Amino acid sequence: MNEKELNLSLRDIEYLIVGQGLAGTMLAFELHRRGKDFVVVDSPSGEKASRIAAGIINPVVFRRLTKSWLVDDLFPVLKETYRELEKLLSCQLLHPLKIDKILGKEEGSFWLTKSIENNLESYIHSEPDTTFHKDGIEAPYGIGKVFNAFRADLPLLIDRFREFLIQENRFIGEKLDTNDIIRETGKVQWKNITAQKIIFCQGFRASDNPFFQSVKFKHTKGQVLDLEIPGLNITDMVNKGMFVLPLGENRFRAGATYRWEFPDTIPDHEATAELTEKMDKIVKVPYSITGKRAGIRPTTHDRRPVLGLHPDTPEIGIFNGLGSKGAMLAPYFAREFAHFLCGESDTIHPEVNLLRYYRKK
Known part of the structure; x- marks a missing residue:
């Protein structure tokens, strides 16, 4: 894709969003709907669980x-x-x-x-x-x-929304290093951009963010299989300890595994064996594996999203932890966070509020 370069001559904006997975995309859309001035920065090679997820x-x-x-x-x-x-x-x-x-x-x-x-x-x-x-x-x-x-269709959403951001001169395809952020009261600066708020939507990489070390992340690795099953004529998804999702033209997706300890994001033989063992109990016609994909779901200790502004540095915020139900949770909580950021509401649902990790014991 030929990406239009963002004009980086000293630019003052309201919001700088870091990450354009599902969370960053949905939050950016809510800010767009409100006519806010924002920019999204995202690493072109960044791994996203949203691209692996079936979006169920x-x-x-x-x-x-x-x-x-x-x-x-x-x-x-x-x-x-x-x-x-x-x-x-x-x-x-x-x-x-x-x-x-x-x-x-x-x-x-x-x-x-x-x-x-x-x-x-x-x-x-x-x-x-x-x-x-x-x-x-x-x-x-x-x-x-x-x-x-x-x-x-989360991959299509992310790709098309990125194209939209590029057309609107609101996208930077670059990895943001938190060491390059300059904090001042009421604003942050990154390179030639000054923003009133910077919101991190980094997926599982939020664990490395120095501003949110108090958040108890408990990420999970998931693997799915792409299948070809010529003898299976179904239009509804089948579920029994896993899902088998028809995609048309004899193509199916099956998954998913959950691993709380993992060394990398590479599909592994153990997960493939687990999925095929379950598949064989459901599907009784021959199938072939055409692809294997794995990703890391951004998940918190209580399986709830985390969003809000840092209590000590309110110029810095986070929207993360959507987990395996991100396709369902993201629209609602992106809207709730946008309400909060734009002064339309002064509360965030207590079960997802970032402050649950900063309350005094």
């Missing part, structure tokens, strides 16, 4: 069959946000999705009971489908159907 938006936690955290609040915002982005970027980003959860021998009654107890009727069919049959899928005890789910 599932409103249900299968293990306990409960609603996903805040889902009733998240869904209206995410639908509106992705649709607005689609108009801005002239592409489809949000795809309706149905999920077939393969049930075990005793799970049918559990599904029926919990779907009613936990008020899931807006997202799933309460009655399990015990007549379910698809050639190539092993589901002897039927399936539970999630009918209100989505897939967000």
